[in-house]
Amino acid sequence: MESQTANFNHLQAAHCENGVTTALLAHYGVHKLTEPLVFGIGSGLFYIQLPFMKVNGGPAISFRTMPGLIFKRTCKSLGIPVTRKKYRSHEKAMAELDERLRAGKPTACQVGVFYLTYFPKEYRFHFNAHNLIVVDKRDDNYIISDPIMEGLVSLNSYELERVRFAKGAFAPRGQMYYPGDNLKEATDEQLRQAIITGIKRNCRDMLHIPGNFGGVSGIAYTGKQIKKWKEKLGDQKARSYLAQLVRMQEEIGTGGGGFRFIYGAFLQQARQYLHMDELLDLSKQFTAAGDKWRDAAIQASGIYKGRLTTQADYDNMGDRLIEISALEKQAFQQLKALIKKAK
Numbered sequence: 001m002e003s004q005t006a007n008f009n010h011l012q013a014a015h016c017e018n019g020v021t022t023a024l025l026a027h028y029g030v031h032k033l034t035e036p037l038v039f040g041i042g043s044g045l046f047y048i049q050l051p052f053m054k055v056n057g058g059p060a061i062s063f064r065t066m067p068g069l070i071f072k073r074t075c076k077s078l079g080i081p082v083t084r085k086k087y088r089s090h091e092k093a094m095a096e097l098d099e100r101l102r103a104g105k106p107t108a109c110q111v112g113v114f115y116l117t118y119f120p121k122e123y124r125f126h127f128n129a130h131n132l133i134v135v136d137k138r139d140d141n142y143i144i145s146d147p148i149m150e151g152l153v154s155l156n157s158y159e160l161e162r163v164r165f166a167k168g169a170f171a172p173r174g175q176m177y178y179p180g181d182n183l184k185e186a187t188d189e190q191l192r193q194a195i196i197t198g199i200k201r202n203c204r205d206m207l208h209i210p211g212n213f214g215g216v217s218g219i220a221y222t223g224k225q226i227k228k229w230k231e232k233l234g235d236q237k238a239r240s241y242l243a244q245l246v247r248m249q250e251e252i253g254t255g256g257g258g259f260r261f262i263y264g265a266f267l268q269q270a271r272q273y274l275h276m277d278e279l280l281d282l283s284k285q286f287t288a289a290g291d292k293w294r295d296a297a298i299q300a301s302g303i304y305k306g307r308l309t310t311q312a313d314y315d316n317m318g319d320r321l322i323e324i325s326a327l328e329k330q331a332f333q334q335l336k337a338l339i340k341k342a343k
Contacts, residue, residue: 002067005135005136005143005152006177007027007049008023008027008048008106008133008135008136008145009023009026009027009227010023010145010151010152011023011035011145011147012147012148012149013035013148014035014258014261014262015039015044015064015147015258015262016130016131016132016146016148017042017044017064017067017068017070017071017131018035018038018039018042018044019106019131019147019148020071020077020131020132020133020147020261021033021042021070021071021075022034022035022036022038022072022130023133023145023147023179023202023231024106024133024179025074025075025080025179025183025214026110027106027177027341028181028182029182029184029185030078030080030142030183030184030185030186031041032180032185032186032191033074034269035188035262036077036262036263036265036266036268036269037191037195037269037270038070038268039259039262039263040068040072040195040198040199040263040265040267040269041073041074041078041191041194041195041196041197041198041203041264042065042069042071042072042073042074042075042198043065043069043070043073043199043201043205044064044065044070044202044259044262044263045063045064045124045205045206045260046062046063046064046065046071046205046206046214046215046260047061047062047063047206047214047215047218047219048061048062048209048214048215048218048242049061049213049218049221049222050213050219050285051213051227051338054307055169055244055248056125056126056244057240057242057244058243058244058245059222059225059241059243059244059245061222061244061245061248061249062248063203063249063259064259067110067129067131067170067308068084068110068177068247071108071131071177072084073198073201074194075179076192077190077193077194077197078186078190078197079119079190080132080175080179080180081106081179081180081297082177082178082179082180083177083178083180084177085175085176085177086172086178087173087175087176087189088173089173090161090164090165090174093161093164093165093174093295094157094160094161094164097134097175097176098137100176100178100198101134101135101137101142102137102289103131103180103227103230105181106133106134106135106136106145106175106178107130107134107176107203108131108133108134108176108177108178109128109131109132109133109134109160109164109175109176109177110128110129110130110131110172110175110176111128111131111132111160111163111164111166111172111174112126112127112130112163112166112167112168112171112172112179113126113127113128113130113163114126114127114150114166115159115162115163115166116130116146116155116159116163117159117185118144118146118153118154119135119148119153119259120157120178120278121182125247126168128168128169128170129170129172130152131147132145132146132147133145133146134160134176135152135329140156140157141155141156142154142155142157143158144160146160151186154244157181162295164176178292188273189318191273192274195270195273195274196274196339196342197338199270199335200336202332203332203335203336203339206328206329206332207329207332207333207336216325216328216329216332218324218327219321219322219324219328220321220322220325220326221318222245222315222321223317223318223321223322223324223325224310224318224321224322225318226242226245226314226317226318226321227314227315227318229241229314230311230314231311233236235309237288238303238314239303239304239306241299242300242303242304242317246297246300246301246304249297256293257290257291257292257293257297258290260286260287260293261286261287261289261290262287263286264283264284264285264286264290265283266286266322266340267279267282267283267286267335268283268296274342276338276342277342278338279338281335282331282335282338285327285330285331285333285334286328288327289324289327289328289331292320292323292324292327293324294318295320296317296321296324299317299320303317320336
């Protein structure tokens with residue numbers, strides 16, 4: 001049992017699904033992937049504000065693709081078989097996980113964050129799209145590789161079952177997933193084609209998603225909405241909406257500014273496989289967009305903490321997002337034109 005844990009290399013990552021995908025595939029034999037490559041191949045960069053939906057009483061905003069897609073797309077691009085299971089029965093969900101662990105097979109799970117006992121209390125939100133790897137079981141304790149944590153952590157059986165069956169939006173329903181066994185290392189040509197596919201899909205999602213509330217158009221949509229919040233909602237609710245925006249961007253794992261930095265790193269690493277020097281300049285553009293997202297978060301924090309209170313402050317915040325929208329639109333248009341040249 002000890003060797004099973006010792007043989008697993010825990011990876012601390014900027015985002016949970018990136019980290020789970022990278023660490024799990026490495027354990028089963030695919031070692032060339034990095035967190036940025038996984039994020040780019042999986043077309044993880046996204047933006048949407050769902051206008052008729054609320055999360056925790058605030059706007060439903062996401063900076064990422066649907067949970068599970070990064071893992072699914074990365075594996076599909078590299079020809080890796082995937083098994084994904086959801087359960088009605090708590091007992092069956094725990095028994096099948098235990099069976100895999102007895103066979104020495106670390107397994108990924110989608111869980112809710114709110115009852116993760118090893119998380120600091122300020123990071124526990126009702127967010128059900130968190131990913132982790134269950135590495136081993138010792139007595140009643142499960143050894144967990146959570147990419148957000150510095151090292152391995154543990155949950156007892158009651159705690160793990162509780163987070164696997166958290167209620168609410170994106171309820172995980174005991175979901176566990178894993179790749180096939182004894183995978184072959186990815187070839188450079190496989191990675192090259194996977195990168196091209198991932199970039200083309202990400203350009204499509206950010207430039208051509210229907211409607212005005214997704215992709216780069218969605219960022220501008222939110223900016224315009226912010227300018228109306230103070231008058232429409234009143235100070236207290238408008239401030240809580242901005243707090244929600246920052247929470248989704250910086251804390252919950254949907255990754256606003258941080259995702260732009262990861263995508264910039266992806267384009268740098270993609271250059272090794274595509275041999276296109278223009279990717280370095282595009283990488284800098286996405287990094288600059290990430291900086292502007294971080295600056296916008298500081299502006300939003302000033303408003304919801306009561307330091308900035310005027311309509312001009314809300315207008316400033318909205319204008320920042322409209323500017324980011326234009327920057328990302330330009331970067332994705334250039335990237336779309338460039339990737340058409342790749343064979």
